[in-house]
Amino acid sequence: MTVDAHQATLRAILGRIGDKWSVVVICRLSDGPRRFNELKRLTDGITQRMLSATLRHLERDGLATRTVHPTVPPSVEYALTDAGHSLHEVLAQLVRWTESHVDGIQRSQETYDTAARR
Amino acid sequence: MTVDAHQATLRAILGRIGDKWSVVVICRLSDGPRRFNELKRLTDGITQRMLSATLRHLERDGLATRTVHPTVPPSVEYALTDAGHSLHEVLAQLVRWTESHVDGIQRSQETYDTAARR
Numbered sequence: 001m002t003v004d005a006h007q008a009t010l011r012a013i014l015g016r017i018g019d020k021w022s023v024v025v026i027c028r029l030s031d032g033p034r035r036f037n038e039l040k041r042l043t044d045g046i047t048q049r050m051l052s053a054t055l056r057h058l059e060r061d062g063l064a065t066r067t068v069h070p071t072v073p074p075s076v077e078y079a080l081t082d083a084g085h086s087l088h089e090v091l092a093q094l095v096r097w098t099e100s101h102v103d104g105i106q107r108s109q110e111t112y113d114t115a116a117r118r
Numbered sequence: 119m120t121v122d123a124h125q126a127t128l129r130a131i132l133g134r135i136g137d138k139w140s141v142v143v144i145c146r147l148s149d150g151p152r153r154f155n156e157l158k159r160l161t162d163g164i165t166q167r168m169l170s171a172t173l174r175h176l177e178r179d180g181l182a183t184r185t186v187h188p189t190v191p192p193s194v195e196y197a198l199t200d201a202g203h204s205l206h207e208v209l210a211q212l213v214r215w216t217e218s219h220v221d222g223i224q225r226s227q228e229t230y231d232t233a234a235r236r
Contacts, residue, residue, distance in 0.1 A: 091212075
């Protein structure tokens with residue numbers, strides 16, 4: 001596998017996934033379109049500002065769309081694009097991997113830290 | 119999918135993947151054990167300090183092992199554990215996804231930025 005080729009973009013995407021709320025928001029959108037306030041309510045602990053920034057990044061990367069419905073007041077709806085859905089499939093595997101390894105990782109960390117204190 | 123359950127650990131792991139050199143180092147170790155200096159030479163742009171920190175994190179998480187061979191001078195060899203190899207399989211898919219979407223993402227970013235300047 002070549003990781004050098006698109007390393008900068010790869011690291012930028014991985015960095016965004018890790019640092020921000022993208023994984024959670026992509027998962028929340030995986031079942032279908034959501035309004036901003038729904039997403040906010042469904043995503044425990046996220047601030048309005050962080051949710052806006054995350055959605056803007058996803059839109060800029062072509063992973064989500066933003067649709068303004070001309071209701072009164074206007075409602076704004078977000079949805080995954082095809083690329084967003086395909087990323088969700090890969091991320092879901094990473095989430096499942098993590099969930100099935102979290103206990104082992106925690107045990108390993110405890111063992112490592114105990115040995116390091118000796 | 120529940121992302122809330124192990125969210126802290128999940129985000130810690132995803133954060134480590136994104137922020138540091140873990141993905142690259144895991145890929146470098148996926149073909150078999152490597153000595154520190156080999157890894158350093160194979161990993162363009164990584165500093166000795168960052169490589170040490172990355173390997174220490176992988177060892178602490180139980181994803182890589184560190185073996186000291188009693189040669190003169192001692193040689194230190196790193197290898198992926200079974201958990202490390204299974205993470206590599208998932209990461210390889212994320213890398214492949216990114217490689218096949220990098221052009222689309224860059225085009226989308228250009229379109230978005232052009233529209234934003236209007």
